[in-house]
Amino acid sequence: MQNKNSIKRLVKNNCACYLGAKHGIQNYCCLQDGPCVFFAQDDGLPRCTYFENGVLPMDEKLEREYKSDRNVEVGFNTAKPRVNCTRCGGTFSANSNRQKYCDKCRGRARKESIRIRVRKFRQKDSSM
Ligand SMILES: [Zn+2]
Structure with missing residues (x-):
């Protein structure tokens, strides 16, 4: 997954829930009350609703990649006219x-x- 680092960068810089380190937990997310899903070690395709709605739209290119990786319908293409x-x-x-x-x-x-x-x-x- 090539865009994992771009996602992490976006989270670090823009996600309001990302707090760096807290309670001794690295990459602490206040929604998870634990590590941010995008910083997990496994190679899965984590999803976070807060990130998708509030942070991801800031980067149009990354949003397309993120959604196609996860088979998320891209809104403007499937919306009814x-x-x-x-x-x-x-x-x-x-x-x-x-x-x-x-x-x-x-x-x-x-x-x-x-x-x-x-x-x-x-x-x-x-x-x-
Ligand atoms: Zn009518």
């Missing part, structure tokens, strides 16, 4: 690019299209 509803104008997260209406309007729009179809059918019917 925000779309404006063509009916009410409200924003909603679309499941596909074809989705035009928000959840509320989707039901109404479907009912309306049925009503229109029925009306046309009746008009044809009465003109005969």
Whole structure:
């Protein structure tokens, strides 16, 4: 794992929970009440929610590496697109690019299209 040292450096310099040495523990983390997970000796891929949310975003490149190493979904790629509803104008997260209406309007729009179809059918019917 090549980025382990970069992670350590980021923790040392920026993590508010990292206290250096305390209670005779090296690389003390106040959340763990023990050593910071990133300074463990084993070659695993430790994770820390505090670090991921509060410290890691400071280094965009390292964040990408960290997340791909751990198979963490990279937010901006997997996020659903925000779309404006063509009916009410409200924003909603679309499941596909074809989705035009928000959840509320989707039901109404479907009912309306049925009503229109029925009306046309009746008009044809009465003109005969
Ligand atoms: Zn809508």
